Amino acid sequence: MMVSGLSTRLLNICIASYCKSRLLERAEAVIIDGIRLGVIPDVVTYNTLLNAYSRFVSLDSAYSVVHRMKEAGISPDVITYNSLLSGATRNCLLSQSLDLFEEMLQAGIHPNVWSYNILMHCFFKLGKPDEANRVFQDILLRNLTPHPATFNIMINGLCKNEYIDNALMLFRNLQRHGFVPRLVTYNILIHGLCKARRLGQARKMLKELGESGYEPNAITYTTVMKCCFRFKQYDEALEIMSEMKSKGYTFDGFANCTVVAALVKTGRIEEANACMEQTMRNGIELDLAAYNTLLNMYCREGKFEAAYKLMDEIENGGLQCDKYTHTIIIDGLCKAGNIIGAEQHLQYMKMIGFRENLVAFNCMIDGLCKAGQIDRAMDLYKSMETKDSFTYTSLVHNLCKAGRFRCASKLMMKCLRDGKKILKATQRAVLDGLRSTGYTDEARKLRWKIQVARILR
C-alpha cells in the first residue's frame, strides 16, 4: 500500500512537470503507463491535468477530464471546480461561471478564498460591481482569510468599472489596516488613473511606487507609454520606450505593439517599420495582436497583397484571425478607396461567423459614406442590431456634408434616445446646417433634446 501511495505521488510530480511544459500528450502517456503498472491516478492527478487542458487547450477538453475522473470513481473537489471556474471566467463564459459556482454548492463542496476571488472577478467582468462587492463582504463575514490577490481583484475590478475613486478609497483604507501593496497593485491603479485621464494622480502613484522600493516593470512602462500616446505626447512616449529598453526589457511584445500601433496611427510608417523589424530581430514571437498590428501597417502602406498573404500565414501558423483582423482589412480597403473589396470581405466575415462585429460595420458605413453612397450606408445601418456613437457620428456627419440636414437631425435624435454620445463638432454641424437652410424650429427642437439628454446622463 505504501508503495502504491508513493508511486501516485511520483506520478503526480511527473504529470505536473509535463503539464507545466505544455506536454500534455506525454502526461497522458505517463498516466496510461502508470495504470498498466498498477499506479492509480488520484484527484491531484486529474486536477493537474484538467488545469493544463483548461489553460492550454480549451475549456471543453477540461470538462472531458472531469468526465474521465468521475468514470474512474473520483469525485471532483474544490480545486477541480476552481480550475473550471477560472477557465470559464477567463474565456468570458460568465453565466457558465455562475452556474459552476452554484453546482459546486449543490455538490456540497465548500468554496475557498480562490473560488470567491474568481467569482468576484466574474461579477466585475459582467459589469456588476455591486455583486462583486457582496462576494467581497461575504469573504470577510465568513472569516475566510483574504489572499492579497483578493484585494487586487477588488481594486482592479473597481477601476475597470469606472469606480476609480472607490478603488483609491479601498486602497488607502487597506493600507491603513496594514495591507502592503505589491507592484501589481500600483500597476492596476496607474492604469485606472491613466484611463480616467487623471494624469497628475497617475504620476503621483508612479512616484509612490518608487518610494515603496519597487522598480517599474514592463507592464508599468507599457501602461504609461500608452497613456502618453493617447495624449499625443509622442516624444515622451518614445523616451519611456528607450528607458524601458535600457532597463533590460528588450523583448516585450506588448510594448512593441503599443509603439508600432501608435506610430502607424499617426502616419509615421518608416519608424513603425523599423520598430517592427527590430522586434522580429529580437526574436519576439508574434502573437495574434502583433500580427494584427503588422497587418494594419501593411494596409496603411497600401500593401494589400502582403496583407492577404499575412492572413494566410496567421491561419497556417495555427492561429485564428479574429474580429480585429477582419476589421483592419475592411477599414484598410475602405480607406484605400476599394469599397467593393471591403464589402466582399464584410460578406466573407459574416459568412464565417462574425455577425456581431460592430466596429467592422462602422468602418464599412464610414467607407460607404465617404465614397458618396450614403443611402447604402443607411441600409447597412438599418440592418444592424447594435449601434454605438461611432455609427451615428459617421452617418450624421456625412449627411451634413451632403446637405441632408433634416435626415441628419432625425438620426441624431434617435442617437440621443439611444443614450449614445455624439461629438460636439457633429452636433454643431447639424444645428448650423438646419439654421442656414431655414429650419430654425427643427434646430431649436434638436437643441432642446441635446440639453435634456445631457441632464439625464
Added chain:
DNA sequence: CTAGGGTTAG
C-alpha cells in the same frame, strides 16, 4: 494568480 498590447467617427 489578480496588472500592460492590436480595429472605427471628428
